[in-house]
Amino acid sequence: MSNEHVQMSPKVAIITGGAQGIGRAVALRFASSGYKVSVADVDKEAGLELVKLIGKAGGEAMFLKVDVAEQQEVERWIRVTVQELGRIDVLVNNAGIGKNGPVLELPLEAFDRVIGVNLRGTFICSQLAAREMRKLGKGAIVNIASTRALMSEPNTEAYSASKGGILALTHAMAVSLGGFGIRVNAISPGWIETGDWQKSSRASVPVHSERDKLQHPVGRVGKPDDIAAACLYLAEDSASFITGQNLVIDGGMTVKMIYE
Secondary structure (H helix, E strand, C coil), rough: HHHHHHHHCCCEEEEEECCCCHHHHHHHHHHCEEEEEEEECHHHHHHHHHHHHHHHHHHHHHHHHCHHHHHHHHHHHHHHHHHHHHHCEEECCCCCCCCCCCCCCCCHHHHHHHHHHHHHHHHHHHHHHHHHHHHHHCEEEEEEEEHHHCCCCCCHHHHHHHHHHHHHHHHHHHHHHHCCCCEEEEEECEECCHHHHCCCCCCCCCCCCHHHCCCCCCCCCCCCCHHHHHHHHHHCHCCCCCCEEEEEECCCCCHCCCCC
């Protein structure tokens, strides 16, 4: 592939856990901004529904059913994406699960599974996508962490540990990959309502009390679009001097002192 062809080709964004919730909003935002989109998710119904939705809007998207904790499945996703779409410019590591339970009883298998998907999966996808970005001489990786990496509720050890690991992985890979022109940043969402961003068979209309809203200095609960907009910003050249950072997007919730 010639350098001229690489420059003229539409950019490609790949998103894990991209079929529902925050990932769905991210995929739609990139597609509407002119990117070709490749989505990996474990939910085939949701993935195919999203691809159809993007296509109806005039965009180009593909979907593969992928467990990001399994290296061979990720390798296949990356390979097919490059074959079908030509390149990889942006990776958004959004796939994540939680298995909360009493810390004294939490099965080790549950802890390992959360770490496997959330942290191991982020590393596998980043490593393999970065090998493709290196061929372009530039790229951007955005890792979806969580405010739970910095503060906790009881019995969230597996999830919190995985998200804390993602923050450490973010600054480490930013340093390691900087020489290839690849930037790596993280976003830590707070309370983001995803009920109305699920596949049509399970979507619901969100309902929030005034108490819910007033926990946030901005006066509302977050929306997936809030995160999607930040992902696009961090992926674009306008953020070319930003790497190794963690952007907290929580409506100010974690800076508000609450005595109740």
